[in-house]
Amino acid sequence: xxxxxxxxxxxxxxxxxxQLAADAAVxxxxxxxxxxxxxxxxxxxxxxxxxxxxxxxGRAVALTAGKGLxxxxxxxxxxxxxxxxxxxxxxxxxxxVRVLLQGRHATGVEFHQAGLVQQLPxxxxxxxxxxxxxxxxxxxxxxIGPHAELVAANVATRHDLPGVGRGLLVPVQVPLPLRRGxxxxxxxxxxADAIELVLAQPASRGRLRLEDKDPDQPPRxxxxxxxxxxxxxxxxxxxxxxxxxxxxQGRRAARPWDGRPSDLALERLLRExxxxxxxxxxxxxxxxxxxxxxxxxxxVRGIVGLHVADASVLAQLPxxxxxxxxxxxxxxxxxLRGG
Numbered sequence: 001x002x003x004x005x006x007x008x009x010x011x012x013x014x015x016x017x018x019q020l021a022a023d024a025a026v027x028x029x030x031x032x033x034x035x036x037x038x039x040x041x042x043x044x045x046x047x048x049x050x051x052x053x054x055x056x057x058g059r060a061v062a063l064t065a066g067k068g069l070x071x072x073x074x075x076x077x078x079x080x081x082x083x084x085x086x087x088x089x090x091x092x093x094x095x096x097v098r099v100l101l102q103g104r105h106a107t108g109v110e111f112h113q114a115g116l117v118q119q120l121p122x123x124x125x126x127x128x129x130x131x132x133x134x135x136x137x138x139x140x141x142x143x144i145g146p147h148a149e150l151v152a153a154n155v156a157t158r159h160d161l162p163g164v165g166r167g168l169l170v171p172v173q174v175p176l177p178l179r180r181g182x183x184x185x186x187x188x189x190x191x192a193d194a195i196e197l198v199l200a201q202p203a204s205r206g207r208l209r210l211e212d213k214d215p216d217q218p219p220r221x222x223x224x225x226x227x228x229x230x231x232x233x234x235x236x237x238x239x240x241x242x243x244x245x246x247x248x249q250g251r252r253a254a255r256p257w258d259g260r261p262s263d264l265a266l267e268r269l270l271r272e273x274x275x276x277x278x279x280x281x282x283x284x285x286x287x288x289x290x291x292x293x294x295x296x297x298x299x300v301r302g303i304v305g306l307h308v309a310d311a312s313v314l315a316q317l318p319x320x321x322x323x324x325x326x327x328x329x330x331x332x333x334x335x336l337r338g339g
Contacts, residue, residue, distance in 0.1 A: 011071025
């Protein structure tokens with residue numbers, strides 16, 4: 001019997017598991033879908049296609065998220081394998097399928113590893129740190145989410161929680177190509193091929209839902225990119241400023257961005273060239289309104305012993321990892337105190 005189960009062994013989940021395991025009196029298990037650290041291969045990643053995006057002229061795009069023990073920093077060229085205490089048990093290449101429930105109490109996690117189905121019990125708490133593309137589907141496969149959507153995916157409803165999967169936040173980036181010899185960034189002297197237009201905090205919100213309960217089936221992803229007019233106008237303003245600055249330097253963008261495109265032409269270009277940026281947030285938002293999934297203590301509303309501590313609880317995209325790390329650190333202290 002483990003005291004705590006942490007699902008998701010990226011930087012946030014691994015760090016949280018280590019903090020819990022710093023108390024030698026507790027037993028902690030960490031379940032990670034990706035492999036253990038390896039210097040011989042690049043860090044693997046999830047790559048899932050979205051549905052057609054009206055805001056991108058009907059194009060489908062791909063959302064990606066890293067996987068592998070320790071997170072991105074652990075997979076650098078000079079990185080070392082993450083340390084593991086004597087009271088932390090790590091399961092890698094282990095895909096979490098669902099949270100085990102007894103009534104409204106979380107009692108463990110079921111996962112698939114090497115073709116086998118395994119169940120781990122948790123005596124005190126289960127903490128999801130799998131990120132916005134994995135934590136919401138895990139709740140949904142556990143029967144926690146919007147009742148109508150669970151029924152459509154052939155999942156028995158254990159707890160009707162309408163906000164699961166809603167409020168998905170995805171940044172947007174657009175490369176503005178430069179003619180040969182132009183500068184990558186207006187304040188830089190390093191040559192490159194494009195200026196990157198970035199929408200770091202979009203107003204557009206999307207959602208995800210299950211297609212069916214098969215854990216190997218990706219969820220239906222609809223980030224609804226550039227659905228809000230203010231997002232498009234923000235990118236248009238960036239593009240205009242970049243083009244004007246290039247012109248002032250006697251430089252030009254590559255076709256079809258060169259010259260001064262009309263508003264209609266610029267909008268078409270942005271919708272045709274925009275792609276998702278790195279990072280995803282939302283899907284298990286923290287709050288007190290009817291669509292909130294977790295409360296101020298990161299506890300899943302209506303379920304005892306189940307918490308979410310990753311970017312899926314955020315209402316805005318984090319500018320760095322500190323926001324999520326701080327949430328995790330606060331949760332650790334509450335869990336160890338029995339809160």
